[in-house]
Amino acid sequence: MITIVYFAWVRESIGHDEERVERPAPGVTVADLIAQLATRGGGYAQVLSDPAKLRAAIDQRFVPLDTVIGDAKEVALFPPVTGG
Amino acid sequence: MKRIAIQAEDFDVAAELTALEALGGGGVASFTGIVRGEGSLIALELEHYPAMTAAQVDRIVDEALARWPLLGVSIIHRFGRLEPGARIVFVGTASRHRTAALESCAFLIDWLKSDAPFWKKEHFADGATAWVAARAEDEAKAKGWTA
Numbered sequence: 030m031i032t033i034v035y036f037a038w039v040r041e042s043i044g045h046d047e048e049r050v051e052r053p054a055p056g057v058t059v060a061d062l063i064a065q066l067a068t069r070g071g072g073y074a075q076v077l078s079d080p081a082k083l084r085a086a087i088d089q090r091f092v093p094l095d096t097v098i099g100d101a102k103e104v105a106l107f108p109p110v111t112g113g
Numbered sequence: 114m115k116r117i118a119i120q121a122e123d124f125d126v127a128a129e130l131t132a133l134e135a136l137g138g139g140g141v142a143s144f145t146g147i148v149r150g151e152g153s154l155i156a157l158e159l160e161h162y163p164a165m166t167a168a169q170v171d172r173i174v175d176e177a178l179a180r181w182p183l184l185g186v187s188i189i190h191r192f193g194r195l196e197p198g199a200r201i202v203f204v205g206t207a208s209r210h211r212t213a214a215l216e217s218c219a220f221l222i223d224w225l226k227s228d229a230p231f232w233k234k235e236h237f238a239d240g241a242t243a244w245v246a247a248r249a250e251d252e253a254k255a256k257g258w259t260a
């Protein structure tokens with residue numbers, strides 16, 4: 030299993046801030062995971078169908094969406110950051 | 114000195130500056146970010162990624178320490194609900210050289226805007242809310258430091 034965490038409007042649309050899912054097969058990327066989650070429909074489809082608007086982190090480090098998830102423990106999906 | 118605080122509470126700018134001044138470098142630069150009271154905005158709500166935030170800010174500070182001869186860096190970033198006029202963020206740098214203090218301070222606030230896992234939501238007087246969109250120019254500014 031791996032943990033997926035969501036922030037900001039991704040979290041609001043999906044309706045919860047984290048969940049556990051089966052560990053993706055070797056070679057599966059963050060973009061693949063996003064596409065797979067979007068097929069759940071509802072709030073998932075609404076915010077995950079346009080990956081260009083999303084950013085990601087694997088085990089608390091920013092990564093490009095084409096990064097392989099591998100043996101990571103936590104994947105985070107969120108909009109571009111707006112701190113400072 | 115490296116001080117990083119991610120907190121809901123307000124902070125004392127004078128105390129932060131005094132701590133940086135005490136390092137004996139001769140030069141201290143700082144930036145304080147404050148919630149703008151624009152239009153009918155009644156509050157900003159800052160969400161962050163607790164498991165990642167401090168470590169990510171620490172990486173940004175290490176990058177600044179590697180690039181400039183600094184004696185101290187202080188960064189405080191608040192989260193939670195903040196009203197217009199409230200302080201959001203503080204960046205302070207101390208160095209023997211004013212250029213290093215000023216440049217590293219600008220570098221740090223630019224990088225915090227594009228590389229720290231915070232998200233701002235606006236709350237308006239009529240009950241409407243809106244997530245603040247990232248600005249391409251903020252991203253460009255941060256990337257400009259790597260050019």
